[in-house]
Amino acid sequence: MKMLIGEKWIDKKEKIEVRNPFNGDLVDTVPNGTKDDMKKAIDCAVKGFKISKNMPVHERITILMKTIDVMNDNEEDFAYTISTEGSKTIHEARKEVTRAINTLTISAEEARRIMGETLPFDSVPGSENRVGYYYRFPIGVIGAITPFNDPLNLVAHKLGPAIAAGNTVVLKPATMTPLSALKLGEAFIKAGLPKNILNIVTGHGGEVGTTLAGDDRVRMISFTGGVEAGMEILKHAGLKKIGMELGSSSPVIILDDADVNKAVASCVSGGFWAAGQNCIGVQRIFVHTKIYNDFVKKFVSHTKKLKVGPQLDKKTDMGPMISEQEAKRVETWVDEALQKGAHLLTGGKREGSIYYPTVLENIPPGVRLHDDEIFGPVVCLYKVTDLGDAIKRANNIRYGLHAGIFTQNIGHAFRAIRELDVGGVMVNDSSDYRIDLMPFGGVKQSGLGREGIKYALLEMTEPKVICFNL
Numbered sequence: 001m002k003m004l005i006g007e008k009w010i011d012k013k014e015k016i017e018v019r020n021p022f023n024g025d026l027v028d029t030v031p032n033g034t035k036d037d038m039k040k041a042i043d044c045a046v047k048g049f050k051i052s053k054n055m056p057v058h059e060r061i062t063i064l065m066k067t068i069d070v071m072n073d074n075e076e077d078f079a080y081t082i083s084t085e086g087s088k089t090i091h092e093a094r095k096e097v098t099r100a101i102n103t104l105t106i107s108a109e110e111a112r113r114i115m116g117e118t119l120p121f122d123s124v125p126g127s128e129n130r131v132g133y134y135y136r137f138p139i140g141v142i143g144a145i146t147p148f149n150d151p152l153n154l155v156a157h158k159l160g161p162a163i164a165a166g167n168t169v170v171l172k173p174a175t176m177t178p179l180s181a182l183k184l185g186e187a188f189i190k191a192g193l194p195k196n197i198l199n200i201v202t203g204h205g206g207e208v209g210t211t212l213a214g215d216d217r218v219r220m221i222s223f224t225g226g227v228e229a230g231m232e233i234l235k236h237a238g239l240k241k242i243g244m245e246l247g248s249s250s251p252v253i254i255l256d257d258a259d260v261n262k263a264v265a266s267c268v269s270g271g272f273w274a275a276g277q278n279c280i281g282v283q284r285i286f287v288h289t290k291i292y293n294d295f296v297k298k299f300v301s302h303t304k305k306l307k308v309g310p311q312l313d314k315k316t317d318m319g320p321m322i323s324e325q326e327a328k329r330v331e332t333w334v335d336e337a338l339q340k341g342a343h344l345l346t347g348g349k350r351e352g353s354i355y356y357p358t359v360l361e362n363i364p365p366g367v368r369l370h371d372d373e374i375f376g377p378v379v380c381l382y383k384v385t386d387l388g389d390a391i392k393r394a395n396n397i398r399y400g401l402h403a404g405i406f407t408q409n410i411g412h413a414f415r416a417i418r419e420l421d422v423g424g425v426m427v428n429d430s431s432d433y434r435i436d437l438m439p440f441g442g443v444k445q446s447g448l449g450r451e452g453i454k455y456a457l458l459e460m461t462e463p464k465v466i467c468f469n470l
Contacts, residue, residue, distance in 0.1 A: 001182045003031050003202045006044035007195035021353045022310045022320045030178045033203030038211040041199035045141040045168040048196030053166045064108035066191035083311040086177045087275045100153040103436045106453040107160030132467035138166035140219040143212045147225045149277040151177035161456040171200045178202045213237050243449040247279045248401030249373045250431035251394035256288040258406035264298045270432030272357050276377035280402040286382045286390040300345045303357045320353035327355045330376035337369040395421045401442035402431040
């Protein structure tokens, strides 16, 4: 596939291979973009902003809705692309396509709700003859950098609100999964998006990503990825808006009055969806001592039933990790924990890029599996004596994105809501629950700002105050 700069689909001699992570088969190639390519894309986006900022709202809505029509007509093709270039099973990929369509639908709806309000200037003595209001205007070029784990919907979360607000976009998709983003770009062009409003540059982060982040003409960077990459972007970004979702090590608390069967099913799904490569996936489960043995027995039994295999096999529950290198990293982290005293309940085995669903207990502090985001199919179980103990231990890390709690006690639920240091608390759901219209983001090193269409739109616009002296 080719990358999009201005109105042209650009190819280059130097390619990046996109390979199926399960078997290594070549799926496609994309251009290996350079700094000059990125600068040209930003040039085009600056030109495009003269068009996009003056585009009537009804035209933005029409383009978004026509893009959705293209996606609806090609749902299976989008799902196949997600599944072959990435880790998701075909079932998971189909759900991502559905979510991406919903994300763009919400974007079209919110485009008509970018509103201001009148201001009471006469509330200040001496301003009795003044009246006015504010409205929100687009800020300009949005630099979007997206990860491999949701290669379509997280791109939609950048493009949808940016275009709905009247901005232009330069997108740098994940190097390992650029095809879904390029297909979405094709859908926007087919829908009639004017030239230069959307630009997609494929390439390596150190080459094109830092160029995008450091250009003063880019007025906002919207990034989803790891903490270290986020820190690197901040070094280059300068004075511009920043939106970052940087991951987590999500906790779930299971109290002794919980519906254990419901908690098990939810946490197994939350822990191993997309081979655990999920920023709100379940990594740490704190279970009350009274029900710990029962929960562990059922959780391990449920985990062992997961069928691991190729993504396109309809019987597969969990596919490979994004690369053998990533699977080896997870293997190293698990081995380190086991050497330091952790107890393996199931899994702990790697075959190429497959790392089998793994459950451990007695994980000691100080190992990476305890302190950092595993971003793989590994779940850690801990005994807790009460809710206070669980909250304290859940908060005792540098992340704070999502958390879950299972309880029938409304008082316990509200205490967890109040005291957990996270951006979202899911009651009687795992941390993995999300819909695309909600404000999404975290605290501490889990990020800056919020995604979710309405909230991203606020970040991608600014208020302009108007005052008449009568």
